[in-house]
Amino acid sequence: MTNFIVKKVAVLGAGVMGAQIAAHCINAKVPVILFDLPAKEGPKNGIVLRAIENLKKLNPAPLGNKDDAALIEVANYEDNLELLAGCDLIIEAIAERMDWKHDLYKKVAPHIAPNAIFASNTSGLSITALSEGFDSELKARYCGVHFFNPPRYMHLVELIPTVATRPEIIDQLEGFLTTTLGKGVVRAKDTPNFIANRVGVFGMLATIYQAQQFGLSVDVVDDLTGKKLGRASSGTFRTADVVGLDTMGHVIKTMQDNLADDPFFAVYKTPEVLAKLVAAGALGQKAGAGFYKKVGKEIQRLDFATAQYVTGGAKADDVVARMLKEKDPVKKMKTLRESTNVQAQFLWAIFRDAFHYIAVHSASIADNARDIDFAMRWGFGWNVGPFETWQAAGWQEVAGWVKADIDAGKALCNAPLPAWVFDGQVAENKGVHTPQGSWSAATGTFVPRSTLAVYDRQAFRATVFGTGVATGATAGTTFFEDDSVRIWHQNDDVLILSLKTKMHVLGPGVIDGMEKAVAEAEKNFKGLVIWSADAAEGGAFSAGADLQAMLPLFMSGGVKAIEPAIVRLQQAHQGLKYANVPVVAAVSGLALGGGCELMMHAAKRVASIESYIGLVEVGVGLIPAGGGLKEAAVRAAKDAKGTDLLQFLKNYFTNAATAAVSKSALEAQKMGYLSADDVIVFNAYELLHVAKVEARAMFDAGYRAPMKAPVPVAGRYGMATITAQLVNMRDGGFISAHDYKLGAMIAEIVSGGEIENGAIVNEQWLLDLERKAFMELLNHPKTQERIMGMMQTGKPVRN
Structure with a gap:
């Protein structure tokens, strides 16, 4: 096997996704060039430069270290296309328009190096259709590589080959994405919206539909479909606001345009409420209003009936919250289905719709059931995938309930569950996940995990319910x-x-x-x-x-x-x-x-x-006493190598005193x-x-x-210099008297106490200082208030 080393990446398109993919490459020490159109005014690379500036402001931060933004090389399509020749991987990340992508491809194709991989970060367009117009040589090196937003934090990347893509290209890319960029790779088929968005957006549409059927408000639905279900805390509507309602509309349109023969087609119609919000420019978080709107400090919710924003914050009924706390998945599903509570009925309905959908579509959208579960776990933040949920709740019994609802006309469409759900190997194994592998509806076999060399580096791979694999808690x-x-x-x-x-x-x-x-x-x-x-x-x-x-x-x-x-x-x-x-x-x-x-x-x-x-520790009114401040003094002495100790100490002191x-x-x-x-x-x-x-x-x-080496310390001089800064902060009202006391104690310990500047101490001396200060603080009423506050509320008390 030859090494596949990506020496340089080019990202085409400095929009939200392109700029953040470039940033994550820099996090991973992969040199990157970020391209966009030449700016009409000002510096020619203005569009890219603005995007890079914006990376420093985004939260959660795309860069592990903000200063590294300077490492992104800037370029435009007019002057710099020859730079593409030096790139091993080119990722196109421009807007989701086939015609725009094709225009760009015509421009860049002649400049792509003969061995480079060319990939599109499209979220749902056909990779095969995108590759039309390439010569066979480039077609063989072209594929889809779909990152999820935000790319640094979302584990999922979908890899989508076409019939023409050379298999070893995909294997190499999977290795690079897994180890270098830290991703969980799922291989998807070239179907509209691939796996995660196809199943996830269907789930959101079904949830919006059922919320209206059961008369539930957006805040209650989000409370029911967030953490309580083991999913992203933003639930359903809040997630839509974060993604952007225009983006969501776009993904829905891809389904409408390409899935006319899908039995669930009626569900893909853009919900009226969504269309109205988009038309009014209420595109979600980026526009300040969507399903939610921030008014002063209050978060208001959209009322479906009146289309007005009203006070939000309603939660799930206690009785339903208790049902969701049930540890036994079999009992939990049965209770939800049999309950007369409208919120419980709503939850059973969205589970049923999801199970129905993945059973009908498994063969066409994914190689196997495991890939669908990983796509939802890694791309949508679910703790447990939909097939795992079904299997854990009792495969046959749940299948019977879903069938009964389809027969009774309660489901979203009348497509029957496929035969494999009820008979043969899946029924015998009580589900789609087994120790041999996970069910592939397309081939009628259980498919084992990938054996690519990159997975030899994972002693314990992500586990799947039902496979009976030893984990890090039980192995060895x-x-x-x-x-x-x-x-x-x-x-x-x-x-x-x-x-x-x-x-x-x-x-x-x-x-x-x-x-x-x-x-x-x-x-x-x-x-x-x-x-x-x-x-x-x-x-x-x-x-x-x-x-x-x-x-x-x-x-x-x-x-x-x-x-x-x-x-x-x-x-x-x-x-x-x-x-x-x-x-x-x-x-x-x-x-x-x-x-x-x-x-x-x-x-x-x-x-x-x-x-x-x-x-x-200052958050609970204490100071570090497990050797952390001792290590700060030891490290500062080592860093200073005989020069001014204080400048090295300040960094450690500030971090500990501000609980950074x-x-x-x-x-x-x-x-x-x-x-x-x-x-x-x-x-x-x-x-x-x-x-x-x-x-x-x-x-x-x-x-x-x-060796246990002696430690030179800054002594009184260090204490006095650091404490002088604290006095200004206290007198200016930036810190409380108790914060001042904690800061002064930390300054004393890292400086080695009341001794001469440059005096030599040993580690035990510093540990004794830590312990003495810690014990004194434990007796202090203000510290006791902070500890009790933290234990009761989990939040620091500022006193």
């Missing part, structure tokens, strides 16, 4: 397990410590686990990796110290009773730092407070791009929480693999624990 060989941790290995030479507490908070059990894991790794393994089983599914690395676990200690023995627990945490972290085998922290999601400190003490960090890292949290691993590097040689991984499913490779490499290169 367990050395020790309790409620807090699992210490295990994959029958090789690297030990793994997985945290099991809620949000992976650090309590006594986790500290015990760390000590046990280090001792076992030193005895029998090449290294220790700290990685938890939900790392790729949006779990936290660790949200910090377990405040709940401290309460009983505090109640029974007061502040003094907590001190030994702090000593143990500090020593456990030191144990990681000075372990005789390398400890690698595999970081993904939140690494806050004690979680950030834990990570800082590893020999190396392998972090997912989506890592949100920071010392946030990185918005990406790239930003965490800039903040000093990750070092320059820590590894940033784009696909969280590859974290464990990369962390183990790093641990092994360090051991094989002759790893030795760091």
